[in-house]
Amino acid sequence: MAPALVIAAHGSHLNAESSTPTYTHADTIRATGAFAEVRESFWKEEPSFREALRTVDADEVYLVPLFISEGYFTEQVIPREFRLGGWDPDLWSSDGTSATHATLTADDTGQTVHYCGPVGTHDAMSDVIVQRAESVTGDPDIGEGVGLAVVGHGTERNENSAKAIEYHAGRIRDRGRFDEVQALFMDEDPEVDDVTEYFESDDIVVVPLFIADGFHTQEDIPEDMGLTDDYRLGYDVPTAVDGHDIWYAGAVGTEPLMADVVLERAADAGADVEAAIEQVRERTSGANPAAGD
Amino acid sequence: MHGDHVDALVATAPDGIAFDDLRVDREGDRYAFETPEETHGALNEDDLRAVAADSPFVRNWYFWHAVAPQKADRWAFLRWLEDAEETALERRLENLADGVVSEWGQLRVTATVDDGGERRYHVRHVDDARADPAALTAHEDPRAARDLAKHDERGRYRPLKSAPTLRTGWRFADRSAADLVETVETFYPASVANWHREREGELDVTHWHETVERQTGIYGVVQTWDRGEGYEHVNWVAEACCADSQCLKRREWHYDDETELDVDGGDGVVPCREPCSVVIAAARQWTKLESEESRTYEFELTPSEKEQVEGIVDAVADGSVGDIREADVYEDANRYRARFLRAKRFDGEGNLSGAPTDRDGGE
Numbered sequence: 001m002a003p004a005l006v007i008a009a010h011g012s013h014l015n016a017e018s019s020t021p022t023y024t025h026a027d028t029i030r031a032t033g034a035f036a037e038v039r040e041s042f043w044k045e046e047p048s049f050r051e052a053l054r055t056v057d058a059d060e061v062y063l064v065p066l067f068i069s070e071g072y073f074t075e076q077v078i079p080r081e082f083r084l085g086g087w088d089p090d091l092w093s094s095d096g097t098s099a100t101h102a103t104l105t106a107d108d109t110g111q112t113v114h115y116c117g118p119v120g121t122h123d124a125m126s127d128v129i130v131q132r133a134e135s136v137t138g139d140p141d142i143g144e145g146v147g148l149a150v151v152g153h154g155t156e157r158n159e160n161s162a163k164a165i166e167y168h169a170g171r172i173r174d175r176g177r178f179d180e181v182q183a184l185f186m187d188e189d190p191e192v193d194d195v196t197e198y199f200e201s202d203d204i205v206v207v208p209l210f211i212a213d214g215f216h217t218q219e220d221i222p223e224d225m226g227l228t229d230d231y232r233l234g235y236d237v238p239t240a241v242d243g244h245d246i247w248y249a250g251a252v253g254t255e256p257l258m259a260d261v262v263l264e265r266a267a268d269a270g271a272d273v274e275a276a277i278e279q280v281r282e283r284t285s286g287a288n289p290a291a292g293d
Numbered sequence: 294m295h296g297d298h299v300d301a302l303v304a305t306a307p308d309g310i311a312f313d314d315l316r317v318d319r320e321g322d323r324y325a326f327e328t329p330e331e332t333h334g335a336l337n338e339d340d341l342r343a344v345a346a347d348s349p350f351v352r353n354w355y356f357w358h359a360v361a362p363q364k365a366d367r368w369a370f371l372r373w374l375e376d377a378e379e380t381a382l383e384r385r386l387e388n389l390a391d392g393v394v395s396e397w398g399q400l401r402v403t404a405t406v407d408d409g410g411e412r413r414y415h416v417r418h419v420d421d422a423r424a425d426p427a428a429l430t431a432h433e434d435p436r437a438a439r440d441l442a443k444h445d446e447r448g449r450y451r452p453l454k455s456a457p458t459l460r461t462g463w464r465f466a467d468r469s470a471a472d473l474v475e476t477v478e479t480f481y482p483a484s485v486a487n488w489h490r491e492r493e494g495e496l497d498v499t500h501w502h503e504t505v506e507r508q509t510g511i512y513g514v515v516q517t518w519d520r521g522e523g524y525e526h527v528n529w530v531a532e533a534c535c536a537d538s539q540c541l542k543r544r545e546w547h548y549d550d551e552t553e554l555d556v557d558g559g560d561g562v563v564p565c566r567e568p569c570s571v572v573i574a575a576a577r578q579w580t581k582l583e584s585e586e587s588r589t590y591e592f593e594l595t596p597s598e599k600e601q602v603e604g605i606v607d608a609v610a611d612g613s614v615g616d617i618r619e620a621d622v623y624e625d626a627n628r629y630r631a632r633f634l635r636a637k638r639f640d641g642e643g644n645l646s647g648a649p650t651d652r653d654g655g656e
Contacts, residue, residue: 027436033334044570045454048569077510164440
């Protein structure tokens, strides 16, 4: 029997749209027919992490966390709740941004689970950030004369949270496409509040490395950057702040190309999904973000 | 499935078939074919094909082995929908011709059969049982259930799929077995799997204490609420969150595997196998609130005001505040009545009867 894909995402008790990107990317992958089944599962919604595996028929499952960083959720919560027997974070042998996959057996269902690193630290995520910059500016060649800010939460409970932001900012900087690339944070220096101080370029594209739009991406960050005094009144894209034009992209996780990163994670763990990857890249390149915003 | 059922039967016959009143046995290089309607022996393959072609028993066998989802729980659910284990096929086909109705949470599922023996299913809200189909919005894609399940009738987000607040006004008509299962599982995720596990005696219940012990991060604090001094607090949680008025799953978890809770678990067809994330998130807040000691306050209220306070708590707890009419001043939780009580009994700081909360003081 063909394997199944299970996507593990956070979800929300309060925000109805938190799960929308997860469903959208799952639908994109479902349409490729690469897996016998594609199942969304959530920490805060249903099916829960605890009960998702029993809802798929396959004996073999690729489990991909739709999370940004490696740490508490990917190393503790998801393996525990999915009952992945014998899990140890060392199995990923990661330095914080280099998780691979581990093959384990679920204690309750006996299914073979290829537990993959989160989408957020996969190299393909750098491409999604760049594509997000293209989407928000409507310019497929965006880069020259432009600064790119990759924004993350910051350390809070997890030092790897900042590592993932810096990792992708560094990779995109090395490509030389944008004049400047800077990692910024909500709760540590360099802070997103001072975004204009970190760039010489007139145009600054700001891409938050979040899975779903919500409180942080729709309220905090726009207000912190001075795009608006009150998020409820909205803001223009771009908005002029301190003599710069700020192109604020909203959560990167709503970019359709995210489906590709999910597939890349499964492919790295051994899933035969090359054709699906081609198909998804073709479908989602330059697509308009339709998910969750 | 034109002729497919015959090809499949011929391919399987050498191994013998015994299913739903159909029997095919190999006898040397010939076959015996038996149903309640007809018995044949010494059939060669062509004879077998001729006998099988129009047999509803063969079409039924084919549906259950080649069309219906084969995952054990999905298959068992579909069988349950037409009471297949208790009712002979001839009777079942008559029933299916009229439509066999089952309820699953707030879903009303009607199983029917087409001329080829393939089951077709219809789903609508239980409260729409008698609604004119034309008055209900028709859907085909099981994923439409996602949006239907997301908000209640008043547009409020439903974080708990098994809350009895599913909106009405829609229907899924003439769906295949696979689509039906997917639709049901979208409205009520994991319900089929857990229902089946329970029927098989394999439901893996995780009780409260064990669930709480597993928590880490911001939910780890809930562990401190179990102090080894009884389980009354868990009774309160279950009464608050798990009654049928709040969740249609039947709670099968208790305090631990030796200590049953005293409150009713509900009557739902789908079992609840462990405290859900909504319960744990609420328990985190209660753990914090319940760390406070009781105090004695002195409030001055008329007897009717005391009853009004109780009535307001009841109305909020029962979710009936929205049903109280604007000018129905006979209701304790009427807005004008509550505003009058506030005007009269709260001081400038919002203290009831002017009694300060005095968080840090006390005895």
